Amino acid sequence: MEHVNYKVAIDCDPAATDLKQVIFEHLKEKGVHITDLNYMGEGFYLYPDIGYHLAKKIKDREFDRGILLCGTGLGMAIVANKVEGVYAGVCHDVYSAERLCKSNNAQVITLGARVVGPELAKKIVDAWLLSEFEGKGSLPKVNRMHELEHESFHTEEQTCESI
């Protein structure tokens, strides 16, 4: 994957440590610039803390893309989407992994170690890393999503304060 220049971060909760190692080594072998954040090594074991920690680094542009792994991929996706400007989706098939970038322009992919095996997971992350946002018909939809996100993060807060 020589033409993949993204800085990629990966992390997991206790349910996905083996899968994280498999994916980390797989991408490292392919020459991808990947960093294992290993937030569990700092004493954080709950997926919300681990997912939020990685998503903040995407928001702060320390990394271009992120891979988050837990038992199902669901909790990690939900928490990563709580960070403004970060978009995450669960992908357990190659087609969805491609569309996550091409259509949705999401920076974070999540997978469940209790859902997919290591070989399929490798194919999924490969497809995801080789995909980029296509723009075109997806652009107005992604832009609208950003507008709604801005409203949700900012306008409703002001409304609550003014009550």
Ligand code: RB5
């Ligand atoms: C285990 O904590 C499990 O809930 C977690 O790994 C993940 O599947 C949550 O969505």
